[in-house]
Amino acid sequence: MAARRDFYEALGVARSASRDEIQRAYRKLARQYHPDMNKEPAAEERFKEISEAYDVLSDPDARQRYDQFGPGFRQVAAGVDPQAWAARGRAGPGARPGAGARRGGGPGSGPDVWFDAGSADDIGLDDLLGGFFGGRGRRGWGPIAGADQEAELTLTVDEAYRGGRRRVSLDGRDLAVTIPAGVADGQRIRLAGQGGRGTDGAAPGDLYLVVRLAPHPRYRVDGRDITVDLPLTPWEAALGASVAIDTPGGETKVKVPAGTSSGRRLRLRGRGLPHPRGRPGDLYAEAKIMVPATPSDDERRLFEQLAAVSTFDPRRQR
Structure with a gap:
């Protein structure tokens, strides 16, 4: 039988991990390996492994005993000195227990298991198996919370x-x-x-x-900020104007400064997406200068007059 994986390794956390870090790691892995979500053959065993690891490491007392005695902590009776236990482990499997202790099992029964003599008579086979399987040895794996x-x-x-x-x-x-x-x-x-x-x-x-x-025909969303095109006539852009604009919160007015060119972004503070616990986003009206596709005779004549008197050359602007 393969050795049981260290509980910290099973959850992918450091031994110094906080309880919140352990909980976050468990929730992430539980979603990944819960049998309802993952039909891979090994997923159920992996889910059982991380569930047992979480059961122990999320309980401060159980975690302390696990840190002190290792994977066999459930088989160590209350009151056993961790240093004495560690010293016995360093002495090797052939070392004899100290006074007042009894050995459980027999030749070939696996790792040495020691009980306090004062409490060993109170431990039956059911208790031993129940402890080894975390109280679930005779009842299947036991209740398992549903996966997120x-x-x-x-x-x-x-x-x-x-x-x-x-x-x-x-x-x-x-x-x-x-x-x-x-x-x-x-x-x-x-x-x-x-x-x-x-x-x-x-x-x-x-x-x-x-x-x-979902993509919107007019609004472009970045976080909580919203950008919307602001169509302008050439004279509105050149002379300045106050222009109505539709926003998700309703119609509002935007002041267009004189000399506005296409691409200029006019900021309306707080008119983006609301924030329940903070500052709302902003709305940006991006100027887009439009000209008539088929100008009337009067419009054409006026544009021609403007072209004749204007010295403005946008291709020479920096």
Whole structure:
């Protein structure tokens, strides 16, 4: 039988890892290897391995004993001195136990297991097996919490801006989702208890909906900032103007400075996507100078007059 992997190695964390780091590592691996999510033959055994590692390392007392006594910590009776235990291990498998200890098992039974003489008579086979398998040796693997799951939720820019209620059909289920105003692309909406089912009465996992913003014909979104084209006539760009513009929050006015060229970005602070716990994004109106595709006779005459008197040459501008 292959040696059991070190619990810290099983979760991919350092021995100094905090409880939060251990929990994050477990949740990530559980989503990857839970039998509901991964049908590979080895996934179930890997899931059992990381579940056992998490059970131990997330419990401060169990983790301390694991650090002191190693993988066989469950077989070490309470009150055993860690230093004496370590010294016995350094002495080799042929070393005799100190006074007041008894050996469990017999020749060929595997690693030495020692019990305090004062408590050995209270330990039966059921207790030993139960301890070896973490209290689950005779009942199967025991309750396993459901895995967290993820799915994508596509929203329009307007839905993300305003928030609201949305019905979502997923795996044959019809779910009511509350969309917070200002949710950004890539953010996750948590639906508690809507993930994978647990076993033996254990709690289900959570469902995380990853927000994806659908392309919009007018709005370009970068984080919480929104850019929209601002069509301008040549005279509005040259002389300046106050121009109405549509935004996800409704119509507003933007002041166009005189001498505005195409590509200039006019910033409207706080008019981008809202932020529930911080500063909202900004809206950028990008100037785009437009000319009539088929100018009238009067328009053509005026443009010709302008061309005759103007010394402006955009190709000489830096």
